[in-house]
Amino acid sequence: MPGDPSNPENMEDARNLCQNLGINYREISIESTVKEFEDVAPFEISKETLGNVRARTRMIYEYIDANENNLLVLGTGNRSELLIGYFTKYGDAATDISPVADLYKTEVKRLAEHIGLNRKFIEKEPSAGLWDDHSDEDEIGLTYDKIDLILKQLVDQEKSVKEIADGDIAREEVERINGMHQDSSHKRSLSEIHKLRPEK
Numbered sequence: 001m002p003g004d005p006s007n008p009e010n011m012e013d014a015r016n017l018c019q020n021l022g023i024n025y026r027e028i029s030i031e032s033t034v035k036e037f038e039d040v041a042p043f044e045i046s047k048e049t050l051g052n053v054r055a056r057t058r059m060i061y062e063y064i065d066a067n068e069n070n071l072l073v074l075g076t077g078n079r080s081e082l083l084i085g086y087f088t089k090y091g092d093a094a095t096d097i098s099p100v101a102d103l104y105k106t107e108v109k110r111l112a113e114h115i116g117l118n119r120k121f122i123e124k125e126p127s128a129g130l131w132d133d134h135s136d137e138d139e140i141g142l143t144y145d146k147i148d149l150i151l152k153q154l155v156d157q158e159k160s161v162k163e164i165a166d167g168d169i170a171r172e173e174v175e176r177i178n179g180m181h182q183d184s185s186h187k188r189s190l191s192e193i194h195k196l197r198p199e200k
Helices: 008-021 031-040 047-069 079-084 105-114 119-123 136-140 144-156 171-183
Strands: none
Touching: 008 119, 031 047, 079 105, 079 144, 079 171, 105 119, 105 144, 136 144, 144 171
């Protein structure tokens, strides 16, 4: 689902991957839909918010296809992105099945190597492509190698920030990832229902 600022090279890679794996695909441009949202909004939309609009627009088209063709929407999110909230709520996170959501980004790469995926895809710079020159690691401020190293200790081993920070990992890096994890907790849960009816 391309649309400005989609990188034509990424689109070509996606086509080639589908063709090599024998996957049927359809291209739907989201550009006019996103532009309509931008034009009718009663205020100027920031670059980040417009990126969220793109992700949510893709979700709508995915569910149109799923509804009309009795399908399920397959998610691509991984554990690293989920734990730091690096996804769009009700956008790319809106899926029916999330096959790699329990794997850290670095583990997804190892899985890709194991199944023999073309190295071009394994080595590509991670990017949601939601605005020009967008890079996941640039936006987060850390590489996924370091993000995963911190998250495994912070979440899986339940270590404190102080315990994790050592010579290889700066305290401010651990605090950044811990802050992202804490601040994004609302994105990993359903909407809270407030109890308004009296208890029986």
